[in-house]
């Protein structure tokens with residue numbers, strides 16, 4: 001069992017230090033971008049843009065390698081975005097052993113983590129795992145994703 005890797009007070013430097021990674025300007029800025037808005041997972045292109053805006057231009061290959069390294073060291077997690085066929089990178093959940101439901105907006109394809117729902121999700125996950133083990137299977141990881149329309153994309157009710 002791994003210890004929670006991310007506390008509320010974690011800084012980019014802490015996260016890199018714990019992962020044994022060099023604290024390069026690009027790496028610090030990538031984590032800074034994510035910690036500023038931890039519910040959002042981003043694509044390579046979005047990171048590239050965000051880094052540029054922060055005055056830290058990084059070439060695409062360097063950025064790819066950096067993101068892969070952050071995934072390999074379990075600072076970030078990666079999931080595929082079926083709609084735009086891109087990988088999205090987000091901070092690993094606060095408690096890695098607890099499944100965290102993920103919501104994807106089918107309109108804008110942003111991903112949101114839902115830490116508020118982690119308790120009921122854990123209860124559901126426990127039931128699923130125990131049902132599996134009753135059948136002699138061994139479940140190891142549960143990935144829960146919900147699709148729909150995010151608050152930013154839902155049209156406000158018309159006032160006619």
Ligand SMILES: [Zn+2]
Nearest residue numbers: 105108150153
């Ligand atoms: Zn949306």
